[in-house]
Amino acid sequence: MAAGVAAWLPFARAAAIGWMPVANCPMPIAPSDKSRRQDELIILNVSGRRFQTWRTTLDRYPDTLLGSSEKEFFYNEETKEYFFDRDPDVFRSVLNFYRTGKLHYPRYECISAYDEELAFFGIIPEIIGDCCYEEYKDRKRENAERLMDDNDPENSKEGNLPNLNFRETMWRAFENPHTSTMALVFYYVTGFFIAISVITNVVETVPCGIHQNQKDLPCGERYSVAFFCLDTACVMIFTVEYLLRLFAAPSRYRFIRSVMSIIDVVAIMPYYIGLVMTNNEDVSGAFVTLRVFRVFRIFKFSRHSQGLRILGYTLKSCASELGFLLFSLTMAIIIFATVMYYAEKGSSASKFTSIPASFWYTIVTMTTLGYGDMVPKTIAGKIFGSICSLSGVLVIALPVPVIVSNFSRIYHQNQRADKRRAQKVQKARLARIRVSKTGSSNAFLRSKRNGLLNEALELTGSGEEDQHLSKSTSIIESQHHHLLHCLEKTTNHEFVDEQVFEHNCLESGMKNYTSRSPSLDSSHGLTGTCCSRRSKKTTHLPNSSVPATRLRSMQELSAIHIQCGEQQALSTSRSSLNVQSDEALRLNCQSSQITTAIISIPTPPTASPEGSLPQPSSPSQPSAGVNIVKVSAL
């Protein structure tokens, strides 16, 4: 129950008089206010600053320090006040929470100090009002990340987990070269060979000087043996490295699928294929081109360069913006190319032979390159050409701020990851608040059992435990529970848990002993409700070994429902009278785990509906396979 409306509880209870004429059975006794204190002022002395408030204000939230009896530990007998040695500024917000029901987070407060105060006073931070919750969460996240950043360098410098096996050490060496000297050596060696292979590829194509057939020979063909040896050496190193990585990878399948390994494979394959294929000019030429992929190995350095990583991440994160930009660019190119083509169609010897041919002109013009290999000659063409180049300037100006803003955005934490985290946090927060709210309805069910135990104990005369049990709920809670109890009595139905409800649905879907009216067609109505779904699913029934215990009040039948096992055998008529089904059930019920006697019911049968239940079943033998046997305990 939201404690903010605790003040209206007297009104709700008074309004319950409206149910009285409707109710058929007598109402439970109201909880008496044992300590009839008048509403008094409490003085709270927090480090010298005195706060005063009504006692009932603090009682609104009985699960906090100030609302429960825990504050008695801080009571000062001489000065007749409660003394707390805490920060008085933060206490203002805490006390305002009791007064208004909303917890606010003051922006000037340090987040960890605030958290400590809340923890001391037993208030969960999730109830911070929506006005201040975002701020609170942001500050908390910043704080957590700052602490994490402080811890990370410490962790990496410390000696790491001692129990890594050889394979895992190798993997860590590959991923992070700073872990050991060997790893560093390996890293530099591979880096050197990558550089060598890239330079080799570059120098291979430089013309070297010997003139043959009026054409300069590229160095690759002049010193083919030397280059071949260099190439072999590099490829061997790369192959060894790849195989070692493959061996060390924790998940080989995942490693094979990763981008870097694909690049590695693509880089070394041409060499091997080249070995196999000999002297076939065209094919080997194509494979030599594939060597260019080896240059992508340079991207491996990005693992250790923070700036490159951020750049890559930026491009990835604004991929959607860039994609949209590309799309709009394509549209513009197509439009202008079409226009230029039709404009230049008339002129003779025009280079604009087709629309795809005009694409080249449009791109070159829009990006302000202006090679001049294609130039419009007609007036219309020149007009549209100038419009094209002007719009191109605008289009180029667009992606730059996008990328810049993304870059700065990533430096100040990725918003998308935050939103995802915030959504999860929001869900978690709502779940926590929901739990604390349903805690109130569950509290009623719980205290019902407690309270009835109470009454049972009262009847049997043991008074001491009674007091102990009743103190556990505050007076407001007990009054609220009494109110709900009156509602139950009025409607002759009880509040139950969701699981118990479904359990009952299953039961009553099988046999309609719970029908309160003697009419037969009520069973169809039963299956028309929620239970219709359940009755179709009755392949496995709830285990009979777990009895659904429900203690009712003394004025009604106190019954323990015990279910007979082996009910899967029930296949036939479900939609009939209790009497008829009894026989069918008796036949099908193979083992009755409980044989008990039915004791007569104290209440008159018309008053309570459950009273009518045993009447049809009592003629049947109690010891036989009756499914539901009611045992009254007193």
Added chain:
Amino acid sequence: MGIVMGTFSMQPKQGGFRKDKAEDELEMTVVCHRPEGLEQLEAQTKFTKRELQILYRGFKNECPSGLVNEDTFKQIYAQFFPHGDASTYAHYLFNAFDSGQNGSVKFEDFVMALSILLRGSIREKLRWTFNLYDLNKDGYINKEEMTDIVRAIYDMMGKYTYPVLRDEAPRQHVDAFFQKMDKNKDGVVTLDEFIASCQEDDNIMQSLQLFENVI
């Protein structure tokens, strides 16, 4: 280029937006109501000054404007019955509290009704309850009105009940009620029939005394 044109066209719309907001703010003047003096209320009701103070503090906390409208009323009442839907019953209650039928409950109405319910005589309580049940305030309770009330009460139980709530339950309840209350079997219950039948029933008499010590 289209984007540039778009941004230009957006400017005038914003101006209109701002104007609407200003008008809304002017309309949002808070209606406030202050109750009569404490002595007058003490004279009119059966509460002591201290009890009225406690009541007013709670009232003012929840409704700082001094008036409860139906939505607030429903919200407050729904907090006490988290399992089910208390809005229908709260609606009927609101009509019963709102003696002036002007859509809002003032503190005086609130306190008068509470005075009857908690400190009134049996007859007064029963008359108030009759007034609650008589939805159209014509002096008679017929079966439809009673069914509405009983259904509203059952709605407050929610879905998870034992035994499972069925549609005929309210109707049966109403039938039982009418059987008891309707003395001359004319299909409606008048105030006298109601009071007489209730006074015959011990259970009801007992439960009416239940909430005497609420404040």
